[in-house]
Amino acid sequence: MERLAFLVAFSLVAITAPGAFCAKILFAYPIAVTSHTQVYEPIIEALGQRGHNVTVYAGLAPRREMPPNVNLHISKQLENVLSGDSGPLNNSFQTLRTPLNFKMIFNSFDWPRQWCEEIMQDPVYHNLWNASNDTVFDLVIVSSAFNECVYGLIWRDKLPFVLVSPTGMFPWVGYAIGNPSYVVAAPTLFLSSSSNRMNFMERLSNWAISVIYGAIYYWNSAPKTSNVLRQYFPEFPHPNEVTKNASLYLLNTDISMDYPRPLLPSVKEIGGLHCRSAQPLPEDLESFVTKPGSSGLILFSLGSTVKGVHMPPQFRAVFTEVFRRLPEYQVMVLISRG
Known part of the structure; x- marks a missing residue:
């Protein structure tokens, strides 16, 4: 009788338990x-x-x-x-x-x-x-x-x-x-x-x-x-x-x-799925971003397709001149990853 009860209970659990499916x-x-x-x-x-x-x-x-x-x-x-x-x-x-x-x-x-x-x-x-x-x-x-x-x-x-x-x-x-x-x-x-x-x-x-x-x-x-x-x-x-x-x-x-x-x-x-919690910056970068007297930070990047390292000199001169006119801001330019 105990064995029968065990089999019935086991069968019920097996039937109702959600199956594991690894695709x-x-x-x-x-x-x-x-x-x-x-x-x-x-x-x-x-x-x-x-x-x-x-x-x-x-x-x-x-x-x-x-x-x-x-x-x-x-x-x-x-x-x-x-x-x-x-x-x-x-x-x-x-x-x-x-x-x-x-x-x-x-x-x-x-x-x-x-x-x-x-x-x-x-x-x-x-x-x-x-x-x-x-x-x-x-x-x-x-x-x-x-x-x-x-x-x-x-x-x-x-x-x-x-x-x-x-x-x-x-x-x-x-x-x-x-x-x-x-x-x-x-x-x-x-x-x-x-x-x-x-x-x-x-x-x-x-x-x-x-x-x-x-x-x-x-x-x-x-x-x-x-x-x-x-x-x-x-x-x-x-x-x-x-x-x-x-x-x-x-x-x-x-x-x-x-x-x-x-x-x-x-x-x-699904926008934002890739976002993560913010992490502390390295000390040297943190000190640059939070420099006393600065009005803020300008981060300039051309993305991952257009590489700044390939920027022609005349283009680079234009950007340099523009950033030079903003002395109250800290400017960070991403040239190329790696």
């Missing part, structure tokens, strides 16, 4: 600059801490320490493309000399093809590709910023996937998933200089930019990427046919910082 997840962002990786890293870290087996394929190594069940596959070949002195992301000061450089905009839509060719020739990716024949991933998380080349594995193995944007919603992704840009009342990702209080011409420009960018992507950029992928996956479709099947789209935006816009239930804002 095999591929997180791919082979094309990403440093600021983009800051969005992806906390997601990877959290998934690893929850016991999931995460395989990361990237061009830049994470800057934070990851749990032991996060397997990193970092491509030196792509790292050179992203952070070296050659490649489409460099010579930025020459391509960004005007506020609206149409040549640079159009050329940027050819970057995915160039990067896709690099990815498909990357030995790290091929090792991952071959390993996927034996290890079926439960989920793929991929950056929506020009990483359509990863779609080959998703399409071949019919894998569920999640898109993550390092910024806001890219217009072509919005159209593909059925959440087009709300151009009437909210500026698109590429018209950040406007507010939501637009006049007629600003709304017209907002609409035109959204349509033009979407058209260039759909008829120019995406087919080039498809042509590269079809060398390995002969029947690979237009990338939008894959994009529209995304289960979830995560945006690096927040309602407190962005303008209201309608989003599908499958589109979630």
